[in-house]
Amino acid sequence: MxxxxxxxxxxxxxxxxxxxxxxxxxxxxxxxxxxxxxxxxxxxxxxxxxxxxxxxxxxxxxxxxxxxxxxxxxxxxxxxxxxxxxxxxxxxxxxxGVLTEATADLTFALLMAAGRRIVEGMDVIRQNEWNSWGPFFLTGQGIYRKSIGIIGMGRIGLSVARRAKGFQMDILYHNRSHNKEAEEELNATYCELEELLTKADYIVLLAPSTKDTYKMIGKAEFVKMKQTAVFINTSRGTNVDEEALYHALQSGEIFAAGLDVFDQEPIDSEHPLLKLRNVTALPHIGSASxxxxxxxxxxxxxxxxxxxxxxxxxxxxx
The missing domain is CATH 3.40.50.720 (NAD(P)-binding Rossmann-like Domain)
Incomplete structure (x- = not known):
């Protein structure tokens, strides 16, 4: 054969x-x-x-x-x-199963990098823009004891939540059904999507790619988020309206985004989202340990x- x-x-x-x-x-x-x-x-x-x-x-x-x-x-x-x-x-x-922990690692790494402007800071050095120290120079969003909203509390979502617990984050989640393990082990709180979007400091999208999740995060959803919110997507690029995401980031509706996936892959260096300094982008390497x-x-x-x-x-x- x-x-x-x-x-x-x-x-x-x-x-x-x-x-x-x-x-x-x-x-x-x-x-x-x-x-x-x-x-x-x-x-x-x-x-x-x-x-x-x-x-x-x-x-x-x-x-x-x-x-x-x-x-x-x-x-x-x-x-x-x-x-x-x-x-x-x-x-x-x-x-x-086998890629759960590696993808959870990458998701939380993106969360930290986007929130604390890690890649942007490296770019400042590479482009010789580090001229002095200032009280609010490259200040980002705190992570410790902030709230995380996980959309899709499956295996990977649960593993991300466990990492968030180590930072004493308040864990909110939205899922098709209640995840008793997350609630009992991590004191996670189930929310309707709108409530999660309005409350969470970090919003992590881990939903599968289906007809129901196609562009499930778009203009209406970004408007509901805090201006200080950091949006992370390590699920599928098709779950997000990229034009709406670009507008939300460019206009300051949300603070930053960390993306490992895109609507069409691979993208090139001319992709509009890559023109924004508040975007941390990776080439779909969630499981790449x-x-x-x-x-x-x-x-x-x-x-x-x-x-x-x-x-x-x-x-x-x-």
């Missing part, structure tokens, strides 16, 4: 796949396989190892009559046409192996 891998992976991660199947692996780690080449390779493939940057849509699935398993090295799978895969009897695996990425790749390979051997996937999208 043939397996297509759309990014270069370490040999020790792919060894079992290589030993058991005919593996076609794209030779570059940081560049996507050309769409035309992927569509050609998928014609006789039984398994596909993919990631969030690859569009696994109707066109691709239509060209893959033998495809049995799709395994994505990610938690999210909004880049995959799940309904079409189901209609064709194709199993889809993903990698939840070495240990986590290796474990994600191993789990994605295990999903693929199991599916091709006719065994249950470790984590299958249902």
């Amino acid at each position: 043939k397996v297509v891998i759309t990014r270069h992976l370490p040999n020790d991660v792919t060894k079992e796949l290589v030993d058991n199947f005919d593996v076609v692996m794209w030779g570059k780690e940081n560049e996507p396989i050309p769409r035309k080449q992927l569509l050609e390779e998928i014609k006789d493939a039984d398994g596909l190892f993919t990631n969030v940057a690859d569009q696994i849509d109707y066109e691709l699935l239509e060209r893959a009559p033998k495809l049995k398993v799709i395994s994505t090295m990610a938690v999210g799978y909004d880049n995959i046409d799940i309904n079409e895969a189901r209609n064709r009897g194709i199993m889809v695996g993903h990698t939840p 070495i240990e986590t990425r290796i474990e994600m790749a191993r789990l994605a390979c295990e999903n693929l192996l199991n599916g091709l051997k006719g065994q249950p996937l470790v984590h299958e999208v249902k």
Whole structure:
């Protein structure tokens, strides 16, 4: 059987796949396989190892009559046409759980960097703008004992809340349902979205990408936030109206933003949000610790192996 891998992976991660199947692996780690080449390779493939940057849509699935398993090295799978895969009897695996703590680390790092203007301070030095000391030079927002509002209290949200507890922050959250663990362990308070937006000093968006969450944070939501609020998004860029975010930041409606995700990725240096000094931006690296990425790749390979051997996937999208 043939397996297509759309990014270069370490040999020790792919060894079992290589030993058991005919593996076609794209030779570059940081560049996507050309769409035309992927569509050609998928014609006789039984398994596909993919990631969030690859569009696994109707066109691709239509060209893959033998495809049995799709395994994505990610938690999210909004880049995959799940309904079409189901209609064709194709199993889809993903990698939840293993990236929770790494993403929570990055989320809280963004919160601190945006609130305390860390990157902006480094830019001041690099651009030779540090001329003297002033009483309010590069002053930011405090973090200790401030309030955090978490939108989406799943695994990652709970881990972010645990970090916030260490800073003695008041934890507010909004979710589809109450999270008893957060309430009992961390004394987190459930809020309707509007209440969270008006009360929180730091607003962290961790909602999944669905039809209901598409641009769920827009002009009306930014208006409700404090002028001192710091907005963090490490979920999906499509959950935010970027034009409204730009206006809120540029006009001073909110204080700052920390962003790891964008509506269209990758962005380039001309993206409007990057022109604002109160934006801390990262290239979608929420799970990018070495240990986590290796474990994600191993789990994605295990999903693929199991599916091709006719065994249950470790984590299958249902």
